[in-house]
Amino acid sequence: xxxxxxxxxxxxxxxxxxMFALAAGVYAVVGGFILxxxxxxRGTPEGRASRITENAFIWLGGLLVPTAILMVLAVVTVQTTxxxxxxxxxxxxxxxxxxxxxxxxxxxxxxxxxxNEVHVPVGRPVEIGIDSDNVIxxxxxxxxxxxxxxxxxxxNVWRFRATRAGTYLGECAEYCGVQHAxxxxxxxxxxxxxxxxxxxxxxxPHSAPTSDxxxxxxxxxxxxxxxxxxxxxxxxxxxDEGPDLTDFxxxxxxxxxxxPNDPGNLAGWIADPQxxxxxILMPPTALAxxxxxxxxxxxxxxx
Amino acid sequence: xxxxxxxxxxxxxxxxxxxxxDAPGIPGFFSTVDHKRIGLRYIYTSFxxxxxxxxxxxxxxxxxxxxxxxxxxxxxxxxxxxxxxxTMIFLFNTPVLAGFANYLLxxxxxxxxxxxxxxxxxxxxxxxxxxxxxxxxxxxxxPPDGGWFGYxxxxxxxxxxxxxxxxxxLGIVFVGISTTVGAVNFIVTIFKLRAPGMTVNxxxxxxxxxxxxxxxxxxxxxxxxxxxxxxxxxxLFGTKFFVPHLGGSVLLYQHLFWFWGHPxxxxxxxxxxxxxxxxxxxxxxxxLAGYVWVAASLIAIAFISFGVWVHHMFATGxxxxxxxxxxxxxxxxxxxxxxxxxxxxxxxxxxxxxxxTAMLFAIGFLLIFLLGGITGVMVAVLPFDWQVTDSxxxxxxxxxxxxxxxxxxxxxxxxxxxxxxxxxRLSERLGKLSFWTMFVGFNVAFFPMHIxxxxxxxxxxxxxxxxxxxxxxxxIVTAGSFAFAAGTxxxxxxxxxxxxxxxxxxxxxxxxxxxxxxxxxxxxxxxFAATPVVASxxxxxxxxxxxxxxxxxxxxxxxxxxxxxxxHEIPVTTGIDAVPHGSQRIPHPTYLPLVLALGIAVVxxxxxxxxxxxxxxxxxxxxxxxxxxxxxxxxxxx
Numbered sequence: 011x012x013x014x015x016x017x018x019x020x021x022x023x024x025x026x027x028x029m030f031a032l033a034a035g036v037y038a039v040v041g042g043f044i045l046x047x048x049x050x051x052r053g054t055p056e057g058r059a060s061r062i063t064e065n066a067f068i069w070l071g072g073l074l075v076p077t078a079i080l081m082v083l084a085v086v087t088v089q090t091t092x093x094x095x096x097x098x099x100x101x102x103x104x105x106x107x108x109x110x111x112x113x114x115x116x117x118x119x120x121x122x123x124x125x126n127e128v129h130v131p132v133g134r135p136v137e138i139g140i141d142s143d144n145v146i147x148x149x150x151x152x153x154x155x156x157x158x159x160x161x162x163x164x165x166n167v168w169r170f171r172a173t174r175a176g177t178y179l180g181e182c183a184e185y186c187g188v189q190h191a192x193x194x195x196x197x198x199x200x201x202x203x204x205x206x207x208x209x210x211x212x213x214x215p216h217s218a219p220t221s222d223x224x225x226x227x228x229x230x231x232x233x234x235x236x237x238x239x240x241x242x243x244x245x246x247x248x249x250d251e252g253p254d255l256t257d258f259x260x261x262x263x264x265x266x267x268x269x270p271n272d273p274g275n276l277a278g279w280i281a282d283p284q285x286x287x288x289x290i291l292m293p294p295t296a297l298a299x300x301x302x303x304x305x306x307x308x309x310x311x312x313x
Numbered sequence: 314x315x316x317x318x319x320x321x322x323x324x325x326x327x328x329x330x331x332x333x334x335d336a337p338g339i340p341g342f343f344s345t346v347d348h349k350r351i352g353l354r355y356i357y358t359s360f361x362x363x364x365x366x367x368x369x370x371x372x373x374x375x376x377x378x379x380x381x382x383x384x385x386x387x388x389x390x391x392x393x394x395x396x397x398x399x400t401m402i403f404l405f406n407t408p409v410l411a412g413f414a415n416y417l418l419x420x421x422x423x424x425x426x427x428x429x430x431x432x433x434x435x436x437x438x439x440x441x442x443x444x445x446x447x448x449x450x451x452x453x454x455x456p457p458d459g460g461w462f463g464y465x466x467x468x469x470x471x472x473x474x475x476x477x478x479x480x481x482x483l484g485i486v487f488v489g490i491s492t493t494v495g496a497v498n499f500i501v502t503i504f505k506l507r508a509p510g511m512t513v514n515x516x517x518x519x520x521x522x523x524x525x526x527x528x529x530x531x532x533x534x535x536x537x538x539x540x541x542x543x544x545x546x547x548x549l550f551g552t553k554f555f556v557p558h559l560g561g562s563v564l565l566y567q568h569l570f571w572f573w574g575h576p577x578x579x580x581x582x583x584x585x586x587x588x589x590x591x592x593x594x595x596x597x598x599x600x601l602a603g604y605v606w607v608a609a610s611l612i613a614i615a616f617i618s619f620g621v622w623v624h625h626m627f628a629t630g631x632x633x634x635x636x637x638x639x640x641x642x643x644x645x646x647x648x649x650x651x652x653x654x655x656x657x658x659x660x661x662x663x664x665x666x667x668x669x670t671a672m673l674f675a676i677g678f679l680l681i682f683l684l685g686g687i688t689g690v691m692v693a694v695l696p697f698d699w700q701v702t703d704s705x706x707x708x709x710x711x712x713x714x715x716x717x718x719x720x721x722x723x724x725x726x727x728x729x730x731x732x733x734x735x736x737x738r739l740s741e742r743l744g745k746l747s748f749w750t751m752f753v754g755f756n757v758a759f760f761p762m763h764i765x766x767x768x769x770x771x772x773x774x775x776x777x778x779x780x781x782x783x784x785x786x787x788x789i790v791t792a793g794s795f796a797f798a799a800g801t802x803x804x805x806x807x808x809x810x811x812x813x814x815x816x817x818x819x820x821x822x823x824x825x826x827x828x829x830x831x832x833x834x835x836x837x838x839x840x841f842a843a844t845p846v847v848a849s850x851x852x853x854x855x856x857x858x859x860x861x862x863x864x865x866x867x868x869x870x871x872x873x874x875x876x877x878x879x880x881h882e883i884p885v886t887t888g889i890d891a892v893p894h895g896s897q898r899i900p901h902p903t904y905l906p907l908v909l910a911l912g913i914a915v916v917x918x919x920x921x922x923x924x925x926x927x928x929x930x931x932x933x934x935x936x937x938x939x940x941x942x943x944x945x946x947x948x949x950x951x
Binding site: 018019021022025026029033036037040041043044047048049050051052054055056057058059060062064065067068070071072073076077080083084086087088090091092094095140144145146148150152153155156157158159161162163164166167179181182183184185186187188189190191192288289 | 386387388391458460464466467472557558562563564597598599602603606628629630633637640641644645647648651652653654655656658659660661662663664665666668676679680683684687688690691693694695696697698699700702703704768769771772773774775776777781
């Protein structure tokens, strides 16, 4: 939160520093009163007299000063809240669905689906629709703003702008079962041109194998259980239990940001995902070394 | 009054002991209805659970001390934080405060027992059995793992199929019985059993705090019983209250849960402040400043606490206008706490402070609660809460409140009141060592968590990746938590040591002002042979020697003197002015509360294992116990 990169996070950071200043002042003054009160009677037989009456303590310290501070905070709360999460014109719409334990990401206007990676153009208002078809999760990108829960049966919306380019860590913030801890995602904020290129690539997916190795890999993919749960656009693989893999090779991480996306990690993941992320729904797949090699090559070629 | 035999009536201590004593050994253990034995039992049982909950915390901290560590598996970790929270809220903080209230209320009010001694025994047995019920899940290796607030649909049958969550859901309904009947007992005791002359504006502040707490319990606990009860109906009988795609509402569960859950924070916090309001005046040698203000604050908190629950749900996507209301109320509830705070400061201001261990815990409480209160104001601020809720910032906040501002007063209370309860003092040297270890360990453990929250560390993760800037802080937190645990261990050791070796306490070791210090330590079975007559808020400071009532001939006054104690009676006084207006027979030891509690436990067991026959058997046992209990005749009571 100290390193804010989004419209909401900036405002909240400002709010925090105001509250921090008030809090530090209150703690110093009241804490000082506690210590002085505890010590000032030391060495006297009957305690020290004081011009501050008991009622003055209660009226000033207990009622008036706190009320004044709370009034300030109430005004600031209302002002800040009313500035945040307001609809803006021409937002980029993205639909995010919390799964167990990964994130489905759809760009409805552009008509493509990806997973665990949300790309947004810097500066443009973004409107993320947030849903769940299973348990409750919470969508949180600390550097961009606050949390929005994914509630089954309720459509929530989070609106923000990324103010600077970068890759930001997103996390599930509501306990959602055994792999709550590894239900991360990445938000990639990039200049409009780069974002447009990223979108364009998704409009013409390159799922056709380009070499013997990847062709063999695709055969393995379609033959094994993979296609039952995963989609690769342009092939017969249309499963929707697991993440869409159409652009898998371009993604930065595997397993909702559990391990970096490289061939070694991918091979290990396919062979035994339970050893990397225990308890997830993906079963292990036993393959001959050559087949595994081909499958990894195929998946890494999907961009 | 137990010290000497009564000259006027010729009634001796021995006579009274014969009337009031429990049977020796095991029969007495299971049949006692003495509020002092029950209160101590509450305290000891709660501390056993505290010990276990502390161990779960240490295992979690060991796991989190380094990124990607494998001290425990993910599912074990998830059950650890579930059981840690469940235990600390339901099986330690709530019942340990009930234990102190059980022990102290009759003594502070000048009564010979609680209003409903058998109900008192019943509520203890329910507490014990429900705790055993929840922990029995470990015996078959299926501990609950849905988090201590058990959000649906994660905790519904679809996503948590095993019996794990049934231990939890049924256990919460089960333990709620104990809390509720306990609260009823406290309220009636406070309103009807005060010593003559103890008008409501002379009640000790601890009594006010228990009154406030008991009313909150009565209105709040039904909500959590309904929440977990409906959850269990869904799980066991296939109803759809919380099944979203069949018309249920998952947010309904959250509303019900937090409608209890936030008052619960005050249910724990208010009695803790009551303890502080007793300890600070005693060791400042001054009456509590702003008595009326403080009492009014306790009542105000009880009301306002029912208007803040939605601040646990700010990220659920409710309309901002609705949330703004709860944001405002959550800010307002700070004011009565602020009033109390400055009443304590004002009390100390002109006094000469004796830095006993109990007083150190009280001052430690002030410094910790100040920070917990400030961060509490922060999380009431809606946009800020969006950022920090369910992060380690909130973990830090509620540990400052529920650990710092509740457990510290409880430890202070041990040093303050255990000498009354056991007759022996704890070591002050070990006590001070324990306090400083706990105070430093606490802040080292919990302060860095605020920063971890800002750095984006979410709550309830069993592990995290290296390189996020969390590593060093987590090492510090773990070190602090082990230091804190060591500090609590010193007090537990000190306490055990004092039972045999502690210096004799005497009646009034601290020069305190309330009635519990006018009787022996530990008090006799009947507390007071003759009922004290109160004419001040501080009877032991202002009324020397403390006068005691004499029995009259009529119903209203016959039980005031030792003659009343001799026939096992207790004087009843009017609700506001405490004028004697009746006499109540006190029941003798009986197994019936245990029978009823066991019957109810068997019903819950039947639900758990889905066996109708077991449930029916339990219901029959409970019905038999209850029928016998309600079959009142004079011979039962005399």
